[in-house]
Amino acid sequence: MDVLRPPLIRIGGRVYRKNLIQEQAFPREEEEDFYAGSGDCVDEPCDAFVVEETERGFQCRVEVPSPFYKYIIGKKGETKKRLETETRTSISIPKPGVEGEIVITGQHRSGVISARTRIDVLLDSFRKKQPFTHFLSFALNQPAIQEKFLQFKEEVLEKCSKDHGVSSSLFQNPAKLHLTLGTLVLLNEQEIQKACDLLQRCKEDFVDQITGGQPLTVEVAGVEYMNDDPTMTDILYAKVHMKDGSDRLQMVADQLVERFVASGLMLKEWDRVKLHATVMNTLFRKDQTEERNNTMTGKSSFKERESFNGQNILKLFENFRFGEVQLDSVRLSQRFSLDASGYYATSGQLCFS
Numbered sequence: 186m187d188v189l190r191p192p193l194i195r196i197g198g199r200v201y202r203k204n205l206i207q208e209q210a211f212p213r214e215e216e217e218d219f220y221a222g223s224g225d226c227v228d229e230p231c232d233a234f235v236v237e238e239t240e241r242g243f244q245c246r247v248e249v250p251s252p253f254y255k256y257i258i259g260k261k262g263e264t265k266k267r268l269e270t271e272t273r274t275s276i277s278i279p280k281p282g283v284e285g286e287i288v289i290t291g292q293h294r295s296g297v298i299s300a301r302t303r304i305d306v307l308l309d310s311f312r313k314k315q316p317f318t319h320f321l322s323f324a325l326n327q328p329a330i331q332e333k334f335l336q337f338k339e340e341v342l343e344k345c346s347k348d349h350g351v352s353s354s355l356f357q358n359p360a361k362l363h364l365t366l367g368t369l370v371l372l373n374e375q376e377i378q379k380a381c382d383l384l385q386r387c388k389e390d391f392v393d394q395i396t397g398g399q400p401l402t403v404e405v406a407g408v409e410y411m412n413d414d415p416t417m418t419d420i421l422y423a424k425v426h427m428k429d430g431s432d433r434l435q436m437v438a439d440q441l442v443e444r445f446v447a448s449g450l451m452l453k454e455w456d457r458v459k460l461h462a463t464v465m466n467t468l469f470r471k472d473q474t475e476e477r478n479n480t481m482t483g484k485s486s487f488k489e490r491e492s493f494n495g496q497n498i499l500k501l502f503e504n505f506r507f508g509e510v511q512l513d514s515v516r517l518s519q520r521f522s523l524d525a526s527g528y529y530a531t532s533g534q535l536c537f538s
Contacts, residue, residue, distance in 0.1 A: 234301050242292035245301045249287050249308060250372035254278050256311045257287065257304060264307075272300040284373050313452065317368035319380070319532060321441060322518045324363050325425075325462050325510055326528050330405060331359040333507045334464065341465075341498055349416075350493030355465045360527030364425065364460050366515070367442045367451045371532075380450055380517055381533030387444050388535045392515075395436050396537045402428040405462060405507035410495050418495035419468075422461035423507055434512070435460065441515065462507075465498075467491060513537050 237244045249257070257278060258265045269276055274291035287304065291297045338356045345351050371377045403425050411420040427434050438458040445451035467490050515535040522530035 234298065236294055236297055236301075238294075239290070242290060243294045243297045245289045245297045246286045247289070247301060247304060248375065249304075250376060251279070251282050251284050252372050253308055253311060254281060254287075256307055268300055268303055272296045272303070274300045276300065276304075284375065312370050315370045315372070316520075317370055318520055319371050319377070320368045320518050320520065321366035321445070322363040322516050322529070323366070323512050324514075324516060324528055325405060326360050326362045326526065327510050329508045330362060330510055334359045334362060337464065337502065337505055337507065341502065344501060345497045348494045348497055350467070350491055351498070352470070352493075354470045355467060355493060356469065357464050357466065358527070361529065362462055362464075363518070363529075364438075364462055366438050366458055367445060367454070369445070369451050369517075371450070376450070377517070377532050379448075380445075383445065383448055383450065384515065384517060384533055384535040387441055390444075391440055392437055392535060392537065395433050395440075398538050400511040400513040400537055401434050401437075402509060403434060403512050404428050404509050407504055407506075408464065408499060408502050409461070410499065415496045415499055416494045417492040419466065419490060419492050420463055421465040421495055421498065422463050423505075425460050425462060428509060437515070465493075465495075467493065 234245055234247070256264070257268075257276070259267075265276055265278070268274070272291065273293065273296045274289050277288040277290070279285035279287070289297050289300045289304070291300070334357070338353070341351070342353055369380060371380055404427075405423050405425050407424040408421055409424055410418045411422070412418065425434070435458070438460060442451065442453075442458055446453045470491060514537060516529075516531045517533040518529035519532050520529070524530045
């Protein structure tokens with residue numbers, strides 16, 4: 186690790202440096218580091234969290250989704266014990282499956298802050314490893330768009346089915362056509378509500394000003410691929426742009442993601458949101474025979490991703506027009522779910538009008 190450019194960790198809207206730790210034991214120095222004084226904050230700003238003074242010392246509460254309790258507890262309680270010993274605090278964790286707050290108590294303010302910081306870093310690390318549960322999306326599944334998409338699928342299979350890897354299983358479900366703005370890991374109702382509340386604040390803070398309280402007219406036309414070799418394509422997507430030639434759609438997307446990243450609900454992946462509507466994806470490919478055989482033999486159904494040759498598709502459908510659509514809301518969509526229309530179930534939404 187470059188000591189002059191240490192990795193940065195974003196937690197709760199704050200940025201922490203991940204410092205290099207020397208593997209040497211200095212018991213007294215470590216003790217002084219944690220306990221320089223009952224009211225001193227050695228490494229952390231005193232306003233990073235709310236630390237309450239009690240009759241017995243200091244206390245800090247942190248809301249943690251119940252699926253994360255096991256990471257704080259550790260195998261046979263070892264992680265929790267180590268945290269308590271090294272920071273001289275007591276950490277109270279709700280029972281498994283019960284949503285609540287983790288309470289950190291200790292005689293020294295700096296010890297409580299240290300324990301809280303370590304817990305935040307642990308949670309941030311494990312949250313990054315969780316598969317996303319929700320995503321912000323613009324729905325593109327209006328009937329006219331679906332009809333044109335099915336025409337696109339039919340023509341591609343008619344003209345390009347002999348190209349390597351091209352098959353009907355690669356195509357998106359027309360009822361799920363969408364633009365993804367960013368993904369989120371929301372593990373309980375409180376986190377979902379927090380995301381919904383933030384959406385409404387975004388509407389008041391900047392979305393209404395950008396949209397003028399009216400739907401955005403968007404044209405979906407042309408196809409493009411993600412990687413740098415069209416003969417080894419994994420994702421083919423339809424391009425979108427504002428009918429009036431403005432960048433208002435991009436502005437809404439970028440500012441929403443920026444606000445969600447700042448809140449800690451979303452991880453920053455790109456400088457700008459890449460607005461695209463996936464129409465073909467090799468992750469959609471299914472070999473039912475192989476899956477059935479694997480189920481019978483007990484083997485894993487994992488199959489290495491197989492790319493397809495998209496050269497002819499890109500040439501023949503470079504300017505294919507899927508149609509116009511009125512975008513009137515941003516949805517907090519739930520992964521692996523369906524509503525009555527066949528689209529992803531909506532946990533909350535921001536309406537333009």
